[in-house]
Amino acid sequence: MNKMFAVARWEYVEKIKSKAFLVSIVLIPLIMLGLGIVPGMLASRSDTETRTIGVFDQTGNLLKPLQSYLDKRYRLADNRPNYRLVAVADTVNSTVEGKNLADALVMADKIEGYVIIPKSIMSDSSVEYRSENVGNVRITDRLTTGIRDLVVQRKLHERGIDPRFARELTSPFEMRTIKLSKTGEEESGFAQIFFTAYIFMMMLMFLVMTSGQLLVRSMLEEKSNRVIEVLVSSCSPKDLMAGKILGLSGLGLTQMGIWAMIGVAISLKFGIAMIPLSSAVLLFIYYVLGYLFYAGMFVAVGAPVSTEQEAQQITSYLTIILVLPIALAVPVMQNPNSLLVKVLSYIPLLTPTMMAIRIPINMPSPVEILTTIAILTASAIAVIWAAGKIFRVAILIYGKRPSIPEFLRILRS
């Protein structure tokens, strides 16, 4: 027992000081935050300089209204207009002539791009935007809305309808979504729930992945340096393995604790609703059980490994199984109570991740929770027991990996 704690302490203290751990603890939340926030920030960053956009107005009377439409709505921080429209061709020019003229301006970087408003705009409602960069969604969006609004106004005017009256009729329509649960109602959008579930699943995945890799690496290192011989001559393989799992679980808990603190801090700062405590506790139970289950798996398949490449291969296979539910995430979210989802939740390999998705979306029934926890606990114990048997033999195997029948023989012995 004491020896097990000595091993656990060593694994915990030495790994927590390692660069790999520090990197994983800081980098992963940063990556996840980055993926969620940076593209949005970049896309929504306002311009600092007036953009010059060409207009090939074949109707001859839309350029000015469009300019004042844009001026009214979009201005730079220092109140200069955001967009300056210039005529790139005249109504006397044919379409081909106009295009040639304007394309040259674009290529010479005189204008950002230009829009062709055809004579037939009132009947076929289609314009063309030409630019070297057509990825700037904001420009095309604003131009489209502007031109559409102007065209609609004119059409209404032609038919003698008051534009104000029309605006009333076409006021935007909105649907709010309210998530109902036993404890009450709560307003939240699909996106928010999706990301909550997604984040919980990703966290579990990273957790298992990093510590699984640490576990396999540490066994590999001890094997290649023959430290393992000194270790198993000074403590029983059982103590050694249990100590390793315990120490790395401590590491995982530390990691999770730090992430949780970051998460709580962020949600308090930005007023994002947190998941209820009961869900958090349940998730924690699934995490710990899932973690132990996978730790056992990593030991069982990792102990016979004797090269870095094999270690990498094996950890990635296990990780693939673990992330399998990501592919299922969307259907699960759309229909968290379908039979398929329920069946999958009972498979121990998938239980933790499936539950990580399901709990934030729609709390499974108590019966389901209890049975999945029971199954997962039993499987975790079984896997760790088997891992112990394999560990004892496999840590002394160098070179050739044992075949499946050899594995079975070890388990039977």
Added chain:
Amino acid sequence: MLKVSNIRKQYSSVLAADNVSLEARRGAILGLIGPNGAGKTTTIRMILNIIQPDSGSITYDDKPFNQGVRDIIGYLPEERGLYRKNKLLNAIMYFASLRGVPADEAKRRAYDWLKRFDLLNYYDRKIEELSKGNQQKVGFIISVLHDPQLVILDEPFSGLDPINQINLKDILLELKKLGKAIIFSTHQMDHAEKLCDDICLINSGKVILEGSLPDIKSRYGKNTIQLIYDGDGAFMHSLAGVKTAHVYENFAELVLSTSNHHNELLIELAKNINVRKFERVEPSLNAIFLELVGADKKTILKGGGSYE
């Protein structure tokens, strides 16, 4: 202290240990010698209970293996068995804690040993930054820090410079005086010869020679001649009355078929070379080793295979 009786270990196609028996006494050094792949490491692993023999028994002070035995054995594996990325003192303290030494006591002993091996300045360094020889010393410190009763060292002298070899030799003799049972494996016969009280020679999984060193030597009689000379000694291989000849540049060890014709031999030798020293001795361990293992390897039994 340790008694190994008739242990046997079969790997799928190899018989790694075939009926191996040996005994390590308190206050004595047992040399486990044998060529590479003879089964020395397998035997050691079974003594350490890392692997279990298929049959046979191993007792420690007449008791079978139990968890407590781990704390009275100290082990230095052949390739040092050290972490690379961890700090020296931390690693030493970890292994001490695994063997139940309280932390403050372990620290005190660690400093003593580090001082003794001139490693005190390195205590906060990563092990991989140390030279091979210094790593070997750290491995040794780890194997004895918990004051074990049985010390098992696999090739302890490899990588040490001559000064540290003497240093280690002194420490082993000291441990012996303290009543520890020491087993060390080597294929450097001169170390074994200088240090060991008992010898166990293993080849192809079998013990082919066992006993106290003086006994063994006397068993192999006094019909060995050691020779220092100038000249070309190649002719000695085919000399009449010489059973085996180990001929080196200016040194030769000749084993005679009978023990009473060395005078004739000397006359014969003097005709061809300039003899500077001619001595009738007990055979060296090296000669015995070469004779037994060489014969075994080639399965040619030269002149009956043994000296008597």
